[in-house]
Amino acid sequence: MKKLLRLAVLCLALAGLGWHTTSAQLAMVEGGIYSKANAPIPGLTVSLVHPVVGRSSPCMTNAQGWYVFHNVPARPEPYYFEVYWGTRLLYRNTYLVQGPRVLLPKIVL
Amino acid sequence: MTTFDYILLMLGGCGVILVLGSMGLLHKGVIKLSTASSKEAVSIQFKQTIRVTSHYPAIALFIVGLTGVSLAAFMAKPSTVRPLALEGNIKARDLSSVRIEVTAGLCATKPATDGRVIDTISPQVKEVLVEIKAPGCNPESRKFGTKEIASGKAALGDIVLDQKIEMPEVSPENIKPATVSLPPLSAPGGFN
Numbered sequence: 001m002k003k004l005l006r007l008a009v010l011c012l013a014l015a016g017l018g019w020h021t022t023s024a025q026l027a028m029v030e031g032g033i034y035s036k037a038n039a040p041i042p043g044l045t046v047s048l049v050h051p052v053v054g055r056s057s058p059c060m061t062n063a064q065g066w067y068v069f070h071n072v073p074a075r076p077e078p079y080y081f082e083v084y085w086g087t088r089l090l091y092r093n094t095y096l097v098q099g100p101r102v103l104l105p106k107i108v109l
Numbered sequence: 110m111t112t113f114d115y116i117l118l119m120l121g122g123c124g125v126i127l128v129l130g131s132m133g134l135l136h137k138g139v140i141k142l143s144t145a146s147s148k149e150a151v152s153i154q155f156k157q158t159i160r161v162t163s164h165y166p167a168i169a170l171f172i173v174g175l176t177g178v179s180l181a182a183f184m185a186k187p188s189t190v191r192p193l194a195l196e197g198n199i200k201a202r203d204l205s206s207v208r209i210e211v212t213a214g215l216c217a218t219k220p221a222t223d224g225r226v227i228d229t230i231s232p233q234v235k236e237v238l239v240e241i242k243a244p245g246c247n248p249e250s251r252k253f254g255t256k257e258i259a260s261g262k263a264a265l266g267d268i269v270l271d272q273k274i275e276m277p278e279v280s281p282e283n284i285k286p287a288t289v290s291l292p293p294l295s296a297p298g299g300f301n
Contacts, residue, residue: 041274043244045208051289057298060208063247071300080287084294085244085276086206092284109277 027097029069031104033061033083040065041109045084048097050075074098083107117181124177131170193237193258197251197265201243202272210240234258239265246270 029048033041046067048056053073061067072079074097081104083091090109095102134140154160201207214236218228237253249270253263 035274035277039274041245041277042248043206043208043242043246045244045294047294049291051291054299055292055294055296057301058294059301060210060242060248069301073300080285080291082294086203087294088276088279089284090277090279092287094285109283 025074026071027074027100027102029072029097029102029104031067031107033065033067033091033107033109036108038108044090045086047082047084048072049080049082050077052077053079072097072102083109114185117185120177121181121185124174124179124181127170127174127177129174131168131174134170191258191261193253194262195239195265196262197268199241199265199268199270201246201270203243207241207243207270210242212238212240214238237263239263241265241268241270243270245272245274245276247273 033044033046035041040061040063042061042063042065044061044065044067046059046061048069050073053075056069056072059067059069076098078094078096081091081093081095082089091107095104131140195209195211199207213234215232216230216235218226218230220226235255235258237258238250239253240248240250242248247270249268251263251265251268257263
């Protein structure tokens with residue numbers, strides 16, 4: 001009986017550990033945004049939105065038009081990727097975030 | 110509440126019990142100040158540096174209790190973070206879209222030779238970076254060190270954001286319709 005109890009506790013602990021490791025998977029998402037003249041666009045507000053996880057903290061493109069999100073929870077469903085000029089929506093598309101590093105395709109506006 | 114908070118709460122509680130208990134014992138006459146003798150003394154010693162000896166057990170209990178309460182109150186006191194006042198003037202075509210991001214640099218550390226990171230950092234702000242950003246403009250930044258942080262004042266000066274790129278035309282084909290209700294841009298960020 002004691003052996004069974006110990007086994008059950010061990011199984012529960014392993015299951016908990018497994019759940020913890022899968023739920024803690026975070027990805028780095030990055031990419032660049034350029035004009036039609038192929039010039040990087042700085043200062044654009046970039047955001048990732050997910051129906052379950054919610055909206056990311058807004059990130060702004062740097063002088064090279066580059067943006068980086070550091071801790072994006074990996075999800076089986078795609079994220080909505082939005083680009084704003086101030087508060088004006090310029091771009092929206094869906095992308096899957098899986099794996100430790102995700103490089104989104106070059107966006108030309 | 111953390112374990113430390115619980116320990117503080119217990120310390121404070123024990124202190125109150127000791128203070129009230131000693132007063133209660135004195136009130137009931139179980140211990141008396143008048144019956145103190147030079148032979149029966151209560152002595153409390155801390156790390157061979159502080160030694161309190163009293164011939165009055167009630168007073169000793171009272172002091173120990175009061176020390177417990179005071180120690181708990183002192184340790185529970187929140188650390189005071191000095192505010193940093195930012196002052197400056199920004200010139201940009203659209204001031205409503207200007208965003209000022211402030212990040213605090215705590216310290217830098219290095220991994221061990223085998224790649225492990227084992228370090229203890231003291232969370233004290235040693236550097237403050239202020240970045241001024243606007244759409245289509247190259248970002249401007251100002252860095253402030255310990256001197257400005259200690260003075261509590263950070264002068265940004267005059268900052269001119271030059272419009273490098275004009276706003277692109279909004280093309281409906283660039284905006285994929287959302288099939289679910291999405292939180293607005295102003296919604297608090299859940300991750301980054």
